[in-house]
Amino acid sequence: NRMIAISELPKGELTQAHFTALDGDVPAAGDGEVLLRTILMSIDAANRSWMQGATYRDAVKAGDIMPTYAICEVMESKSPKLNKGDIVASESVWAEYVTRPAHKVQKLPDIRPLSNLMSVYGIAGKTAFHGLVNVAHPIAGETVLVSAAAGSVGGYVGQIAKALGCRVVGIAGGAEKCGWVVDTLGFDACADYREPGLFKALRAVCPDGVDVYFDNVGGAVLETALAVMNERGRISCCGAISQYDTDAPTGPRNLPGLVVVKRLRMEGFIVMDFAKQDATALRALQIWVNSGQIKVFEDIVEGLDSAPAALIGLLAGENKGKRMVRVGPD
Numbered sequence: 001n002r003m004i005a006i007s008e009l010p011k012g013e014l015t016q017a018h019f020t021a022l023d024g025d026v027p028a029a030g031d032g033e034v035l036l037r038t039i040l041m042s043i044d045a046a047n048r049s050w051m052q053g054a055t056y057r058d059a060v061k062a063g064d065i066m067p068t069y070a071i072c073e074v075m076e077s078k079s080p081k082l083n084k085g086d087i088v089a090s091e092s093v094w095a096e097y098v099t100r101p102a103h104k105v106q107k108l109p110d111i112r113p114l115s116n117l118m119s120v121y122g123i124a125g126k127t128a129f130h131g132l133v134n135v136a137h138p139i140a141g142e143t144v145l146v147s148a149a150a151g152s153v154g155g156y157v158g159q160i161a162k163a164l165g166c167r168v169v170g171i172a173g174g175a176e177k178c179g180w181v182v183d184t185l186g187f188d189a190c191a192d193y194r195e196p197g198l199f200k201a202l203r204a205v206c207p208d209g210v211d212v213y214f215d216n217v218g219g220a221v222l223e224t225a226l227a228v229m230n231e232r233g234r235i236s237c238c239g240a241i242s243q244y245d246t247d248a249p250t251g252p253r254n255l256p257g258l259v260v261v262k263r264l265r266m267e268g269f270i271v272m273d274f275a276k277q278d279a280t281a282l283r284a285l286q287i288w289v290n291s292g293q294i295k296v297f298e299d300i301v302e303g304l305d306s307a308p309a310a311l312i313g314l315l316a317g318e319n320k321g322k323r324m325v326r327v328g329p330d
């Protein structure tokens with residue numbers, strides 16, 4: 001059983017040297033447990049944030065096998081809840097095989113390809129839907145701004161906002177990505193935060209200001225977004241990827257000043273908060289995918305051993321759409 005452990009916690013930027021591959025025996029399922037074969041592992045900015053300390057889940061430590069969310073096949077079941085061959089989602093680790101208590105594993109609907117259950121019908125799509133619709137409450141005609149716009153969550157946020165009749169502006173790294181966000185994802189405009197002058201660029205592409213900002217990145221980009229918000233604007237705080245892979249975090253300097261003056265509302269959320277509304281989110285996403293209003297982009301990296309490079313690359317902005325690692329066949 002191949003596994004990837006964190007050999008040392010990073011102080012600044014994450015590198016391959018922080019990981020080590022291990023080989024062990026395939027574990028056996030105990031009473032009430034299932035043996036799972038990993039098919040797909042989600043690669044998330046959150047993997048890096050867990051290395052900084054406890055968040056909404058426990059911190060990871062040196063020596064731990066990297067935690068992940070995974071889609072797996074049940075190979076052996078010692079529980080009446082699940083059968084051999086079932087496809088499930090589970091909290092897992094970077095490993096070919098794991099055992100889990102059956103009651104902690106969720107049987108998945110029969111949707112193919114399975115990767116869609118990791119992207120648009122998985123955490124990314126649900127995070128985008130709940131964080132936009134249930135936190136920021138956009139109204140048709142409003143301007144919605146979203147950072148990490150070519151990424152997994154951001155790409156769905158913009159497409160959902162378009163489907164709801166909003167004007168949508170992205171922020172992404174590099175001219176090529178910004179072009180892709182407009183031409184392929186259908187955003188109205190996209191500003192390159194790696195170029196100097198983001199404030200001016202946003203003023204130019206948001207002539208009516210910004211009513212909703214969906215923040216995936218925090219830091220300097222959030223500071224600039226605050227400056228272009230309209231009065232009574234809403235900021236949905238989804239993540240702070242610019243602050244995860246650094247030993248020198250920088251928060252916005254105009255907080256709380258602009259929040260007060262512009263009567264803004266900033267609200268953080270974790271996707272699980274809205275689990276009771278997941279069925280509504282999935283129904284809406286399915287309708288928009290079927291009508292072509294949402295395009296699904298996935299970035300699948302092959303092989304368990306590629307997981308560290310896949311995470312390092314995600315933090316460097318290599319991906320377009322949901323990044324995941326394929327460990328085994330569907």
Ligand code: NDP
Pocket residue numbers: 043044045046123124127148149150151152153154171172173174177193216217221237238239240241242243269270271272314315316317318319320321322323
């Ligand atoms: P993405 O697919 O969006 O990939 C991350 C992207 O972030 C990269 O492609 C890169 O694109 C961009 N990025 C990296 N570094 C920086 C930086 N310093 N400044 C600005 N942008 C940067 O990842 P996810 O969709 O998985 O995650 C997006 C956000 O959503 C993360 O903050 C994550 O923590 C959060 N999240 C929150 C959840 C919740 O429940 N609240 C659930 C799931 C995710 P570029 O080339 O444009 O820089």
